[in-house]
Amino acid sequence: MDAPPFPAAAIASACAAVKDYLRMANGTDDAAVTAAVQTALALGEAFTGTAWIAxxxxxxxxxxxxxxxxxxxxxxxxxxxxxxxxxxxxxxxxxxxxxxxxxxxxxxxxxxxxxxxxxxxxxxxxxxxAPGWDNLPPPLAQGVVLLAAHLLEARGDASVPPAAVVAFWRPWRRLQLMAGARRQCWSS
Incomplete structure (x- = not known):
């Protein structure tokens, strides 16, 4: 399923949170931070089985x-x-x-x-x-920040992401255990 892109305002706010966490100066590696944030958000949504940013x-x-x-x-x-x-x-x-x-x-x-x-x-x-990054529940947001920071700091390494990311996200995970008489449609 192809997800629609995240709103630009949410990406900008998440990038600011990652840069603040890593104590990065503004303008430093903007493209890499944006890519890491988009990846972390997409992985978080896939892991939890929910859309985070409306x-x-x-x-x-x-x-x-x-x-x-x-x-x-x-x-x-x-x-x-x-x-x-x-x-x-x-x-x-x-x-x-x-x-x-x-x-x-x-x-x-x-x-x-x-x-x-x-x-x-x-x-x-x-x-x-949530309607935007600022309204995202803190555990979801903190997991994105940690994962994006890991992606930036471990570029090229085969290191494992921090276990805290899963700990933050697991309570929000939705699982489909069985299919009922209702059918699921597919997205474009």
């Missing part, structure tokens, strides 16, 4: 009248549900053609009406634990 995602639904779970959580809003033809032209589905739901775990669900049999259906939604 941003817009897209997912494609299978042709099915069953409930389909959106591939990223926590979902804060489900926006457009639209058909996309072979030429790439999107047309909004009427609200009678689908049902949406946000459950207590923050997972988003979409169900197409049985009479709806479009070729492809795309759902646009917003998912993320």
């Amino acid at each position: 941003r817009q995602w897209q997912a494609w639904l299978a042709r099915s009248p069953d409930w389909q779970r959106l591939p990223v959580a926590p979902v804060t809003a489900i926006g457009a549900v639209e058909t996309v033809d072979a030429a790439g032209t999107a047309t909004a589905l009427p609200v009678t053609a689908y049902t949406i739901d946000l459950d207590a775990r923050g997972e988003g669900w979409v169900r197409l009406a049985p009479s709806t049999v479009p070729a492809r259906v795309r759902v646009t939604f917003v998912a993320g634990t």
Whole structure:
């Protein structure tokens, strides 16, 4: 699944936190710090199975009248549900053609009406634990800072990242233990 890019403001704030942690002067290795922060954020989201910084995602639904779970959580809003033809032209589905739901775990669900049999259906939604870096829970943010600092300091080494990173992130980890009757859709 390709995640959308992190907002520039979140990256800038995270880079400032890493530079502060490493006591780096402004302008020093900006490109390397940015790459390390983006990598640390992406690895953190992958490890926990959640989106951390809120941003817009897209997912494609299978042709099915069953409930389909959106591939990223926590979902804060489900926006457009639209058909996309072979030429790439999107047309909004009427609200009678689908049902949406946000459950207590923050997972988003979409169900197409049985009479709806479009070729492809795309759902646009917003998912993320926090609206920006400054609102990210401290353990998640500290894990990003530690991992990014490790990536910068151990360039070229085969050293192991600090165990504290996993300790910070593990309580936030979501695991999908079993699939129910609901189906999961895929994202683009």
